[in-house]
Amino acid sequence: RDRPRREKGVMRSAVRAAVWAAGEAGGGGRHVWPSSGTASRRRQNENENKWPTTSTSTTFATRCSVQQRGDVALASTSRFCFWDLIRFVESKQSLCVLTGAGISTESGIPDYRGPQGAYTTGFKPVMHLDFVRKESVRKRYWGRSMEGWRKFSRCRPNSGHIALANMESTGRVNGIITQNVDRLHQQAGSKRVLELHGTTHEVVCLECSYRTPRDAFQGVLEELNPPTADADVSGKPLFSTAQGTPGLQRPDGDVEIDVAEAFSVPHCPKCSRGEGSQSGDGILKPDVTFFGDNVPRWRHEAANELVRGSDGLLVVGSSLMVFSAFRIAKLAQDLGIEIAVLNAGETRIDEFDGLIKHEAPIGETMTRLVRHANL
Secondary structure, eight states: OOHHHHHHHHHHHHHHHHHHHHHHHSSSOOOOOOOOSHHHHHHHHHHTTOOOOSOOSOOOOSSOEEEEETTEEEEEOOSBOHHHHHHHHHTOSSEEEEEOGGGTGGGTOOOSSSTTOTTTTTOOOOBHHHHHHOHHHHHHHHHHHHHHHHHHTTOOOOHHHHHHHHHHHTTOEEEEEEOOSSOHHHHHTOOSEEETTEEEEEEEETTTOOEEEHHHHHHHHHHHOHHHHTOOOTTSOSBOOOTTOTTOBOTTSOBOOOOOTTOOOOOOHHHHTTSSOSSSOOOEEEEEOOBTSOOOHHHHHHHHHHHHTOSEEEEESOOOOSHHHHHHHHHHHHTTOEEEEEOSSOOTTTTSTTOEEEOSOHHHHHHHHHHHSOO
């Protein structure tokens, strides 16, 4: 009569051990067997930061279910696994990294598709043709950009950027392709960075290709528009993307403010001197690929070269919904290059065969990755 009870107790202990092990090795999510005892809490505290020291053929995942086979309880796993991410990085000698807006959210810069992202809250980006053809659009863009630049330019790299810079310094990362325009990778110390969509830190003339740093252009804007430059939005929440909310900032550095028609936008100084354009009114634009414009061919070719020279593609903080980024992942797949993704949410390549994917906070996960992987 006691035999079934003993067998059930053995099975329960096996299941408990599997779930506990999954919590240790899953990377971020601890699975603690329910207990109100002091000993259980002590074991939880002691095991919180431990890492498996013995090899095992079982891969543990943060998202873990338990299956029973006879008298053995097994941890059933999926692609969503921090341990797989470590093994992926350790097995590569020349990683190409593709980053998106998700890596910069911990620096205070909002993303586009997250729960509080720009598109989620109704943000409509500036279209390239509207910017080129309509002076009113240029006034509105530069007026909002002038106000938002002060805070945007003060954002600093977070632990995710720093971890990637460390991986590059050890030779593990061959190069970074970023969709971001904030230059936080360079500030963190990364050297081989390809800015796929350009950068807000440079201003370029569409007529003669004259270039000037955005910081210098900020001084010109504020000198021409002192009332707007003195506008006080410091009491508003810093980074939000909701339309119609004065003083709230957007992913590319501009903020929502009302800009009067009297706002002055300077023309290209080189064209104004008659050195670059017959019209003398060269349009100045941030060196960013606006929506509706094409990524320059040379950037595509440089990105393809980076992928071809790598033995793995690590995607960090990108849903890959933009085609210019998706095509990079598609090239890697076509070349048989293994792909891993660290992103909070769905991506366009979730159904790729052999994909390794982990959903977790990026800064913390990248820091743990560098610490635990043999880098």
